[in-house]
Amino acid sequence: MSRLLTDDEVTRQLADLPGWAREGDAIVASIEAPDFPAAVRIVVAAADEAEQMNHHPDIDIRWRTTRWLLSTHDAGGLTQLDIELAHRISAAARAEGAELGG
């Protein structure tokens, strides 16, 4: 699970992750929640997923907007763990009626 993905693998898998984009050795997203409590609930849900995966995002929380940066520090770039965590974060966002790519 922790080998570096090729550029083509990243590009192809980002097609299934609306709102996520590549930024160097990371993938990033901005999520707009309906309100601040919903934004924090998304962070809490993602934290549970991250802990279960032992793979943790960088998160910036400002009112309703959370910004996420995923990269695999141990591998020095993008691995399947980042893609999987992005899917789980996106699902948590959808569950709160949030929009990705705001």
Ligand SMILES: C[C@H](O)[C@H](O)[C@H]1CNC2=NC(N)=NC(=O)C2=N1
């Ligand atoms: C020791 C512990 O398993 C490692 O440091 C885990 C923790 N969470 C992690 N999170 C991320 N994003 N990248 C890692 O390489 C990583 N490694």
